[in-house]
Structures are given as structure tokens and as C-alpha cells.
Amino acid sequence: MHPYQKNLKQPSRDLRNNMTEAEIRLWSKLRNKQILGLQFYRQKPILNYIVDFYCPSANLVIECDGGQHYTDEGLEADRVRDEALAQLGLTVLRFDNLQVLNGADGVVEKVFDVIHVQLESPF
Known part of the structure; x- marks a missing residue:
């Protein structure tokens, strides 16, 4: 289990109860171990962040990005976040909301x- 800030528990619950349409669509494809029988979690606190989707078996984080992620500030915040998650050995996949919806x-x-690649890798 990765470390996280305990004060993120309630915000992560709130986010699970108020998912975006893109998150709902992607969750319908990830839930119930539909991909290679692997468990995914949604709105999971890791470090100081709440990631949209997390698969511990594959060390994978999936993010659905809305427009705020494509501002200069958003891009820099995502870069810092992705770097911190990578230091934990996590791979971060980012998709914009339209990619997911369409x-x-x-x-x-x-x-x-x-x-598939992550699970075959010896590391």
C-alpha cells in the first residue's frame, strides 16, 4: 500500500460520489476486474494526491483530464504529480475527457x- 495523507479520505469519497461523465464511462470498463482479472480502485489517495483510477497489481494510475489540465499551471502540476508517482514505481496514463467519451x-x-507489458516485465 502506498502512503497517503489521511485528510484525503473524505475528499476521495466525495469524488467517487461526483465522478465526471468521462470517469463514469471509463469506470464502467475497468470495474469488476474486466481487464485481465485485475482490481482497479477509483479516486484513490496516494501521497498528497487523489488519482482517478489505480491498479496496484500493475502499478498503474489512469487519469481522465478535463480542460484545467491543459493550462500552463495544470500542465506543470501534472508534471510534478506524475514525477512523484513515478518515484513510487507507478506508471501514469493520461487521457483527455474527449478521448474517453468518444x-x-x-x-x-x-x-x-x-x-500486459507491465505484467510481463521482470521489474
Whole structure:
């Protein structure tokens, strides 16, 4: 289990109860161990962050990004966040909301491919 700030527990619950349409769509494809029988968690606190989706078996974080992520500040915050998560050995996949809403099957295929490689890697 990765360390996290205890004060993020309630905000993560709130986010689970108020998911975006893109998150709902992707969650419908990830839940119930639909990808290689692996468990995913949604709105999971890790370090000082709440990640959209997390698969501990594959050390994978998946983010659905809205418009705020494409500002200069958002891009820098995501870079810092991704770097911190990478230091824990996590791979971060980012998809913009439109990718998920307009092509969820392609997003799931990419997730499957990354997990497949992660699980075959000796490290």
C-alpha cells in the first residue's frame, strides 16, 4: 500500500460520489476486474494526491483530464504529480475527457496493452 495523507479520505469519497461523465464511462470498463482479472480502485489517495483510477497489481494510475489540465499551471502540476508517482514505481496514463467519451474502447485497449507489458516485465 502506498502512503497517503489521511485528510484525503473524505475528499476521495466525495469524488467517487461526483465522478465526471468521462470517469463514469471509463469506470464502467475497468470495474469488476474486466481487464485481465485485475482490481482497479477509483479516486484513490496516494501521497498528497487523489488519482482517478489505480491498479496496484500493475502499478498503474489512469487519469481522465478535463480542460484545467491543459493550462500552463495544470500542465506543470501534472508534471510534478506524475514525477512523484513515478518515484513510487507507478506508471501514469493520461487521457483527455474527449478521448474517453468518444473512444472508450480505444482507451481500454491502450490500458490493456500497458498492463500486459507491465505484467510481463521482470521489474
